[in-house]
Amino acid sequence: MSQGQRVSQRASPIQLWKDDVWSRAKQLMAHHHRQFLKLDLDIEANPLESKFSGPLVDLMQREEIASSQNKHSVVEALAKRVFTGLCTETKRHCTMQSTSNQSRWVTLLEQQSEERRKFFAESFSAVDARFDPRQPVKTKGLTLDEAYEREERRLARDAFANYENYENFNLDHSFGLQLSRVNAEWGVYEQQMLNDYETQKATILGKARTSGNQFVSSSRQGPWKSKEKQSLLFNTAPVFSPEGGIGGGTRRSQAVEAELQSLDKMFNQAKERIANQKKNAIRWIKRQEARMKIQVEGIGNDRKVIYPYLKKADEEFDKFFSQTTRTVKEAETSAAITFSDSSTTLNTLKSASTVGEKDNDSNGTPRTLEMSQSDNSNSEDFGNSMFGDIQGLSTQASKMSLEKKRAYLKGVSGAASPNLRAEIVAEE
Incomplete structure (x- = not known):
């Protein structure tokens, strides 16, 4: 692993x-x-x-x-x-x-x-x-x-x-569209109403021009030329013809004026009614x-x-x-850091045991540093619980006496644990 x-x-x-x-x-x-x-x-x-x-x-x-x-x-x-x-x-x-x-x-x-x-x-x-x-x-x-x-x-x-x-932005936009629609619809309606008014007015005026009695000339009325021809003669006075029936043109003019006044009145009333409806809608x-x-x-x-x-x-x-x-x-x-330090210490101690690095005890008797197999297994199981204090092999190494640590560092100075060096400096 x-x-x-x-x-x-x-x-x-x-x-x-x-x-x-x-x-x-x-x-x-x-x-x-x-x-x-x-x-x-x-x-x-x-x-x-x-x-x-x-x-x-x-x-x-x-x-x-x-x-x-x-x-x-x-x-x-x-x-x-x-x-x-x-x-x-x-x-x-x-x-x-x-x-x-x-x-x-x-x-x-x-x-x-x-x-x-x-x-x-x-x-x-x-x-x-x-x-x-x-x-x-x-x-x-x-x-x-x-x-x-x-x-x-x-x-x-x-x-x-x-x-x-x-x-508020949505409401402004929504009601703004409603007002625009009212203006557009009322504008179209008012234009249609104006067109109807002008059409009816033109009809009334057209009827007035064609409703009078027309004078019809004939050859039995005398030797004179027709009105059209006689009006072309430069040496004659203006040609007039009789027109109008009983009462002359007065009655016809009064009838036309009455129709026009009635039409104008209805048109103005319609415009006022439409304007008030528009105001009410707005x-x-x-x-x-x-x-x-x-x-x-x-x-x-x-x-x-x-x-x-x-x-x-x-x-x-x-x-x-x-x-x-x-x-x-x-x-x-x-x-990860603690495990790395512990592994370095373990490998270094194994190397020291292999080369037979010796340390003198209090009696001066040489002794070889050894690491048990259980120490290796302890490093394998290190850190399984993250909720307790972290323990490692560096703790075991730190329990060595100052003399052992010094002797140990003399033999394996290149690969010694930084933590072990710090402990030696602190103890000295």
Whole structure:
């Protein structure tokens, strides 16, 4: 078994701990998200009852009656009062709804914050993390999935925090399209009405020119040339012919004028009626836009209260994931370094035993340093538990007397453990 494989096996307990707490953390995140959606749905499905006041209802009825009677000046005055009252009462209702909602949101989010605190404390109580929880954590080396999840949460928070701006943009665009449609439809209708008016007027004027009695000349009326020919003679006076029946042209002119006046009157009335209908359509669009923007403002106020809690929750989870990852890396790095030092010490001691390096004991008797097979097996099992104090062969070597260490270093100075050298310097 290679050294890398042994290190991987030694790190498996801490890695299992990380996988377990990550799984539980994501389950907690999903649980809190479901609680959030449930409360949001409950608030939306069960709003406070909204009812207009008696004076406002009375104003709206008076406006409707005046509009049916074509009292347009009265309608304009009443419409302004209705608009003001509608906005005031809608804002009052949304403020009450927002106050109730915020109380429920804060209760839930505070409860979730306490659950997160307990979960984080319990997760790290089982392992010596060896870091200050208040220490800033650098989020380096994220996997693609982790980076994607963090960016997804950031975008969701941004959409949540800027809800009011986004919705106001959507409402402006939507109601702007409605106003454009009203202008376009009324413009087309007014143009068609103008074309009909001009067609009828031309018909009336055309009938006036052809309705008079025509003078018909004949050869029996005398030897004179026809009117057309006689008018071509340069030495004659202008040629006139009799025209008009009983009453002359007065009656015909009066009839034509009456038709034209009637047509003009109907056209002007139609234009006024169409203009008032257009004003009424625009007025209702403006009212609905104002009411919806007031509602959006109320929801925006709720989200301004909720947003700091959501941001804090995401930051706490991100920090938790980073801290667990750092804990595992620190544990694995510590295990690899200690194992490397212990292996060097073991191999060096074996070499010293092979060449027969001797050390003098207190009696001056030479003695050969030897390493048992059990020491080698101890190095194989080193680091299996990451939750206790790490022990290695370097500890055994450090128990040698100062004289043994000096003699040992004289024979194998090139491959001695740095830890052993440091111990000799410290003892000297």
